[in-house]
Amino acid sequence: MDVLVPFSVTAPKTRLAGILSADERAEFARTMLADVCTAITDSGGSPTVLSTEQFDCEWSLITDERPLTAAVNDRLDPPIAVVMADLALATPTALSTLFDADGEVVIAPGLGGGTNAIVVRHPDFYTDYHDTSLADHRRIAAEVGATVTEIDSFRLAVDIDEPEDLVELALHGTGRASTWLEDAGVDLALQPSGGRTTITRDRD
Amino acid sequence: MDVLVPFSVTAPKTRLAGILSADERAEFARTMLADVCTAITDSGGSPTVLSTEQFDCEWSLITDERPLTAAVNDRLDPPIAVVMADLALATPTALSTLFDADGEVVIAPGLGGGTNAIVVRHPDFYTDYHDTSLADHRRIAAEVGATVTEIDSFRLAVDIDEPEDLVELALHGTGRASTWLEDAGVDLALQPSGGRTTITRDRD
Numbered sequence: 001m002d003v004l005v006p007f008s009v010t011a012p013k014t015r016l017a018g019i020l021s022a023d024e025r026a027e028f029a030r031t032m033l034a035d036v037c038t039a040i041t042d043s044g045g046s047p048t049v050l051s052t053e054q055f056d057c058e059w060s061l062i063t064d065e066r067p068l069t070a071a072v073n074d075r076l077d078p079p080i081a082v083v084m085a086d087l088a089l090a091t092p093t094a095l096s097t098l099f100d101a102d103g104e105v106v107i108a109p110g111l112g113g114g115t116n117a118i119v120v121r122h123p124d125f126y127t128d129y130h131d132t133s134l135a136d137h138r139r140i141a142a143e144v145g146a147t148v149t150e151i152d153s154f155r156l157a158v159d160i161d162e163p164e165d166l167v168e169l170a171l172h173g174t175g176r177a178s179t180w181l182e183d184a185g186v187d188l189a190l191q192p193s194g195g196r197t198t199i200t201r202d203r204d
Numbered sequence: 205m206d207v208l209v210p211f212s213v214t215a216p217k218t219r220l221a222g223i224l225s226a227d228e229r230a231e232f233a234r235t236m237l238a239d240v241c242t243a244i245t246d247s248g249g250s251p252t253v254l255s256t257e258q259f260d261c262e263w264s265l266i267t268d269e270r271p272l273t274a275a276v277n278d279r280l281d282p283p284i285a286v287v288m289a290d291l292a293l294a295t296p297t298a299l300s301t302l303f304d305a306d307g308e309v310v311i312a313p314g315l316g317g318g319t320n321a322i323v324v325r326h327p328d329f330y331t332d333y334h335d336t337s338l339a340d341h342r343r344i345a346a347e348v349g350a351t352v353t354e355i356d357s358f359r360l361a362v363d364i365d366e367p368e369d370l371v372e373l374a375l376h377g378t379g380r381a382s383t384w385l386e387d388a389g390v391d392l393a394l395q396p397s398g399g400r401t402t403i404t405r406d407r408d
Contacts, residue, residue: 154313
């Protein structure tokens with residue numbers, strides 16, 4: 001399976017600004033990208049990083065400075081998959097389930113209505129990553145008459161965008177990004193009052 | 205599979221207080237409980253509601269007013285499962301994957317380090333639902349020498365606790381709870397600025 005991995009070089013992961021500096025966010029984003037591309041390769045897929053600009057990268061890289069939707073749609077030659085670069089919990093097993101599922105459009109939904117990964121086998125399907133993209137992709141698939149399969153995977157549902165997502169990485173990560181996070185002093189915070197676990201950072 | 209479904213009758217779902225009134229939260233919690241018990245039954249399991257007090261309930265019900273951990277551990281006679289009553293996205297397929305998985309302890313992790321569902325086949329294992337229960341359950345399993353399997357399921361990972369969880373229910377729900385939510389006027393809010401989808405409520 002050919003897999004596009006969109007990646008933004010400039011100012012990635014801004015919603016983690018309260019925890020990581022700009023330089024750290026850039027390094028963390030590239031570490032997650034490496035984990036994702038490794039998992040894709042280990043699942044038998046061929047990743048191509050679709051980047052907003054050139055950078056030193058060990059995988060095949062093409063650049064397109066346009067917004068995500070336009071850059072992806074120009075290269076949506078079926079069969080093809082698009083996997084987000086911040087799926088740091090993705091394993092080869094989870095990705096194989098996605099790539100091997102039947103359906104002209106196969107979607108791994110993300111938290112909050114995102115489309116974290118998608119396989120496109122229908123020639124008329126196109127992406128729309130604005131707003132609640134899951135709802136848009138369901139609608140577009142219906143409009144072009146493509147069958148849709150949705151994958152039930154926690155590991156593909158969690159993209160690392162918000163501080164609370166770092167909890168999931170700390171608890172479930174198996175790659176370089178979780179080691180990076182640990183080395184940066186980001187750890188789980190105790191929740192004696194109940195509720196979901198949050199994170200804290202020890203900068204010593 | 206015998207399945208305990210812990211349920212708190214008094215003041216459930218307090219973290220949804222900004223969106224639903226106390227009466228609505230009580231009704232919503234019972235609607236989710238019904239969806240969960242139905243999904244368990246449809247997967248071939250036998251649900252028993254483990255409630256903090258008596259109430260009119262169509263499933264087998266036992267009461268225990270103690271905290272969750274003590275009430276569950278007193279009834280943890282393997283093989284047995286414990287499934288939380290607010291897993292409103294749970295499907296028979298997702299639950300069957302959990303019940304059928306190999307392992308002396310099988311865990312469906314929840315967002316934020318919770319243990320949304322667990323199968324116990326080892327006589328010495330016990331639960332601890334305080335704090336980051338996933339980490340505690342991994343530790344306890346290691347201490348008693350039980351093998352652990354963790355299930356990769358988005359539908360079992362999302363418990364409906366926080367307002368953002370209602371987004372997942374609105375997008376992925378197939379049971380009575382998602383219909384209840386829609387009838388209550390809770391709907392997705394547009395996110396033109398990006399980020400995860402949130403919800404809004406129309407009280408007209």
